[in-house]
Amino acid sequence: MAVLVVAExxxxxxxxxxxxxxxxAAAIGGDVDVLVAGSNAGGAAAAxxxxxxxxKVLHADGAPFAAQLAEALxxxxxxxxxxxDAVLFxxxxxxxxxxxxxxxxxxxxxxSGVSAIEAPDTFVRPIYAGNAMLTVKSKDAKKVLxxxxxxxxxxxxxxxxxxxxxxxxxxxxxxxxxxxEIAALERPELTAAKRVxxxxxxxxxxxxxxxxxxxxxxxxxxxxxxxRAAVDAGYAPNDFQVGQTGKMVAPELYVAIGISGAIQHLAxxxxxxxxxxxxxxxxxxxxxxxxxxxxxxxxxxxxQLLEELGKxxx
Amino acid sequence: MKIIVPVKRVLDYNLxxxxxxxxxxVDLANMKMSMNPFDEIAVExxxxxxxxxxxxxxxxxxxxxxxxxxxxxxxxxLRTALxxxxxxxxxxxxxxxxxxxxxxxxLKAICDAEKPxxxxxxxxxxxxxxxxxxxxxxxxxxWPQATFASKIALNGAKANVTREVDGGLQTIAVDLxxxxxxxLRLNEPRYASxxxxxxAKKKPIDVKTPADLGVDVSPRLAVVKVxxxxxxxxxxxxxxxxxxxxxxxxxxxx
Ligand SMILES: Cc1cc2nc3c(=O)[nH]c(=O)nc-3n(C[C@H](O)[C@H](O)[C@H](O)COP(=O)(O)OP(=O)(O)OC[C@H]3O[C@@H](n4cnc5c(N)ncnc54)[C@H](O)[C@@H]3O)c2cc1C
Ligand SMILES: Nc1ncnc2c1ncn2[C@@H]1O[C@H](COP(=O)(O)O)[C@@H](O)[C@H]1O
Numbered sequence: 001m002a003v004l005v006v007a008e009x010x011x012x013x014x015x016x017x018x019x020x021x022x023x024x025a026a027a028i029g030g031d032v033d034v035l036v037a038g039s040n041a042g043g044a045a046a047a048x049x050x051x052x053x054x055x056k057v058l059h060a061d062g063a064p065f066a067a068q069l070a071e072a073l074x075x076x077x078x079x080x081x082x083x084x085d086a087v088l089f090x091x092x093x094x095x096x097x098x099x100x101x102x103x104x105x106x107x108x109x110x111x112s113g114v115s116a117i118e119a120p121d122t123f124v125r126p127i128y129a130g131n132a133m134l135t136v137k138s139k140d141a142k143k144v145l146x147x148x149x150x151x152x153x154x155x156x157x158x159x160x161x162x163x164x165x166x167x168x169x170x171x172x173x174x175x176x177x178x179x180x181e182i183a184a185l186e187r188p189e190l191t192a193a194k195r196v197x198x199x200x201x202x203x204x205x206x207x208x209x210x211x212x213x214x215x216x217x218x219x220x221x222x223x224x225x226x227x228r229a230a231v232d233a234g235y236a237p238n239d240f241q242v243g244q245t246g247k248m249v250a251p252e253l254y255v256a257i258g259i260s261g262a263i264q265h266l267a268x269x270x271x272x273x274x275x276x277x278x279x280x281x282x283x284x285x286x287x288x289x290x291x292x293x294x295x296x297x298x299x300x301x302x303x304q305l306l307e308e309l310g311k312x313x314x
Numbered sequence: 315m316k317i318i319v320p321v322k323r324v325l326d327y328n329l330x331x332x333x334x335x336x337x338x339x340v341d342l343a344n345m346k347m348s349m350n351p352f353d354e355i356a357v358e359x360x361x362x363x364x365x366x367x368x369x370x371x372x373x374x375x376x377x378x379x380x381x382x383x384x385x386x387x388x389x390x391x392l393r394t395a396l397x398x399x400x401x402x403x404x405x406x407x408x409x410x411x412x413x414x415x416x417x418x419x420x421l422k423a424i425c426d427a428e429k430p431x432x433x434x435x436x437x438x439x440x441x442x443x444x445x446x447x448x449x450x451x452x453x454x455x456x457w458p459q460a461t462f463a464s465k466i467a468l469n470g471a472k473a474n475v476t477r478e479v480d481g482g483l484q485t486i487a488v489d490l491x492x493x494x495x496x497x498l499r500l501n502e503p504r505y506a507s508x509x510x511x512x513x514a515k516k517k518p519i520d521v522k523t524p525a526d527l528g529v530d531v532s533p534r535l536a537v538v539k540v541x542x543x544x545x546x547x548x549x550x551x552x553x554x555x556x557x558x559x560x561x562x563x564x565x566x567x568x
Contacts, residue, residue, distance in 0.1 A: 067484065070449065070459055093479040097461050100414070100449035109415045109534035112444045122538060127443055131331035132340055135538040174458035174489040178474060182481040191480075195567075220568070228498065238464065238478040238499060245352075245438060245498065247480070253567040264327070270546055274567045276558065282551070291549035292561050304555035312559050314568050 001030025001120065004058075004084040006077065006099075008092050009036060009044035011066075014051070016192040017090040019154035022051050024147045025088050026155065027117040031055040033084075034161075037076055037168070039066035049161040056161050062168030067177035073098040075169035078105045086120075086143035091248070092191075095146050103144035110144040111136060113248075115151040129244040129267035149191065150250035150271060183237065190240065193223035195253040196272070198242055201229035202258020202279075202298060209235040212257065212302055219309050225249065225269075227259045243268035257298050261286025278302065315431035315490070317360045317375045319400065320421055321353040323384050323391040324441040337539040340441075349391045352436025354398070354503035355496040359466060360434055361399035361504075368501055374468050377401050379428060383412050383420055389519055396514035397506030403519035408531055414442070416524075416531040418450035423527035425455060430491060432473070437462050437495040448495040458488040464499040 003025040008015040018034065025032040034048040037060045045059035058080070064072035077098070081087060087102060089095030091113050103110035115133075116124035122137045123145065190196065197217045203209040209230060217224050226236035228243060242249055244267035254272035259265060261277070261284055269275070270289055277290035278298050287293040294301055325331065325340070326348040332341040349357075357380065359368065366372030380395035382388040383406040392403035406420050425433060438445040452459035460466075460475035464483065467474040476485045478497045488494075506514070524531045552558045562568045 067486065069486070070452075070461075074453060093462060093477075096445050097449065097459075100446035101453040101459070103446070104415065104418060104450035104453035107415075109413050110444070110446050110450075111535070112446060118538075125443075126543065127540075128325070128331040128340060128441055129443070130543055132333045133541045133543050135541070136535040137538055138535055140534050174492075175460070176487045178485040178487050180479075180482065180484040182479075182484075232498065237482060238497075239480055239482050244440065244443065253562070263331075270543075274562065274565050275549075276562070287551070288548045289546045291565070292558050293549065293551040294555065294558055295551060301555060305558065308555045308559040309568070311556075312563060312568070314559075 002084045003028050003030055003032050004080065004087045005032060005034045006087065006089045006095065007034050007036045007044065007048050008090045008094060009038060009041060011038045011041040012043040013047045014044050016154055017092060017149035018048065019051055019157070020149035020152040021088050021090050021147045022053060022155040023152040024114065024117060026053050028086055028120050030085065033058060035060070035077070035080070037065045037073060039063055045163045049163050050157045050159055052156045052159040054159050054161040057163045058166045059163050060166045060168040064171060064173055065168065068094045069173055069175055069177065070098045070101050071173040071175055072169060072171065074101040074105060077102050080166070081106055081142060084142070086145065089146045091146040091148050099144055099146050106142055106144065108140040108142050108144045109138065110146070111138060112146050114145050114147045126267070129263050130270065131263060148248055150248050187217060188221065188223045190223040190225055191247050191249055193249070193251050195220045195222035196225050196249050196251045197222045197255045197257065198225035198227065198259060199230055199236065199257050200227040200259030201233065203230060203235055206235045212298065215306060216255070216302060219306060219314060220253070227265050256286055257302065259286055260284050261289065315375055316377045316379065316428060317363065318379050318381060318425060318428060318430040318433045319353065319356045319360050319395065320381045320433070320435050320447070321357065321391050321395050322350040322436070322439050323347050323382060323388045324350045324439055327351055327440055333540055333542050337541060339537070339540050347387065349394050350436050350439050352438060352496050355498070355500050356434040356436055357395045357398045357400060358501045358503035359496065362501065363468065364399065369467060379404060379430070381406070381421065381424055383408055383417050385409055392519055393514050394506065396517040397511045398504060402517055405519055405521045406527065407521060407523055411533065412531050413533050413535065414444045414446040415450055415534065416529065417447050418454055419529045420524060420527055420531070421451050422454040423529055432490060432492060432494060434494045434496060437497050448493050452493040457491055457493055459493040460486055460488050461495040462497040463494050464497050466494060466500070
């Protein structure tokens with residue numbers, strides 16, 4: 001049995017999601033190798049080699065991998081699969097984009113968003129916005145999975161695997177990078193943060209969203225998230241969206257401010273350890289899952305919370 | 315340019331999901347079914363390409379074909395697409411779950427016959443939450459893909475597509491024909507007007523079977539069980555911010 005993990009990285013280092021997917025691969029069993037496909041990604045390959053339990057790191061370097069183009073990843077990964085029984089991608093936008101291409105080329109039915117591994121061929125995943133948990137057994141010879149990083153505990157950085165260069169497919173590919181707008185992160189990454197502060201439609205404007213959430217996020221060392229309504233209205237960028245069709249988060253502390261708690265939002269945060277809700281409507285569904293509910297106007301309550309956190313030495 | 319828009323009939327997103335007592339699946343009996351919301355966005359974008367709007371010049375699309383794979387009742391979903399502005403429909407009749415890989419194979423067979431310039435799918439079906447079909451179809455056709463689109467600019471033999479990605483936005487250029495999957499911010503889908511709903515009744519729907527298309531749709535995954543998620547107990551309502559901070563301290567999260 002050999003399992004390939006496709007690393008999530010920024011060329012310089014690997015994201016915490018990679019360590020979590022390695023943990024999922026270890027649960028399947030057998031040898032675990034990590035693929036770093038990047039552009040000048042020596043740093044990321046070296047970082048992947050430190051993950052405990054990794055046999056070796058395959059490092060492919062080429063310009064199309066700077067943008068993680070799905071066509072290039074398919075061309076790289078499909079031939080490598082001759083040596084592997086399973087390939088695991090993080091359920092990130094990159095993983096979700098590329099994995100099904102690989103699966104289709106291998107004639108395998110992919111299993112998306114795996115949250116638990118019951119056996120090397122049996123997996124659990126949420127469906128219907130997390131309102132049901134599906135357990136499936138795959139009859140395909142090879143497995144292609146995307147894994148919910150939040151559901152697995154990160155493998156430690158105590159390993160020392162070898163890095164092996166693999167040739168990057170030359171192309172040309174039928175898609176090409178044009179441009180991107182990737183904001184520099186000033187705060188912890190949303191999906192990896194220990195604390196998350198999220199705002200909803202109640203915030204009413206982009207200025208208000210930032211004015212209210214930033215001081216609280218700063219105080220707590222938290223990442224900032226948002227509901228779909230806040231993103232659609234332009235209060236927050238698209239990559240802040242938490243939920244069924246946004247990001248899955250599971251921090252130790254999740255603070256929902258002016259968010260009603262639609263099932264699509266809950267799908268993305270209900271596995272948080274402690275949930276706090278601030279909402280002026282005491283009937284808001286978010287209170288049904290919140291560990292601590294504070295009923296009232298956020299304009300009054302958030303400043304009070306900041307003050308109390310200060311008094312408590314946070 | 316011909317555009318194909320696959321539309322899936324799913325449990326309406328407003329409804330509460332009930333897991334069946336015997337663990338075999340989710341209860342869909344007598345429940346309201348609707349078009350997958352991401353597919354409404356896909357139909358809307360195609361219609362704008364035909365009529366003009368959303369940055370597209372009129373006539374960018376010449377014909378829009380809505381395709382659904384599902385039971386007879388999926389015709390209702392096709393009628394919704396036709397009422398929004400699609401020109402004709404294709405129903406591939408199949409009972410029970412058809413997995414994304416099989417859906418992609420059926421769609422490939424239809425693309426081989428219809429030769430569209432663009433296929434616009436939803437980024438994800440809100441029932442199975444797979445987010446696979448578009449990418450699989452792209453691989454089977456050896457076409458480029460632009461998933462999670464929030465903007466599409468047609469540009470001759472190419473399309474520039476802005477994608478919603480984890481760090482923000484990414485724009486890529488894809489050669490046509492291509493596969494695009496829609497994200498929430500691409501557009502706001504219209505409601506079909508009554509006259510258009512009436513007109514849609516006269517638009518043609520072609521009915522096929524997987525056998526007609528030469529595709530084996532038998533599932534690759536065996537359902538072991540479908541269960542309720544772990545239930546989260548509601549906690550307490552606190553009266554003041556001070557009480558909240560004390561609670562968070564006691565819980566060890568600050
Ligand atoms: C296909 C699809 C996918 C979706 N995906 C997602 C997703 O991934 N993530 C997501 O979040 N949503 C998603 N949604 C949308 C979801 O259904 C809800 O519409 C959305 O989550 C609502 O956002 P909200 O809670 O901010 O707004 P609302 O539901 O409008 O809630 C605002 C809340 O603020 C409270 N409030 C107002 N003023 C104040 C005040 N001064 N002080 C305190 N509280 C106040 C109100 O009582 C209310 O509860 C999706 C929907 C669809 C159809
Ligand atoms: N049975 C189906 N009939 C028509 N289109 C489908 C079907 N299943 C999936 N699709 C299309 O594929 C998209 C993604 O679905 P999925 O891969 O299941 O998340 C949907 O938004 C539809 O556009």
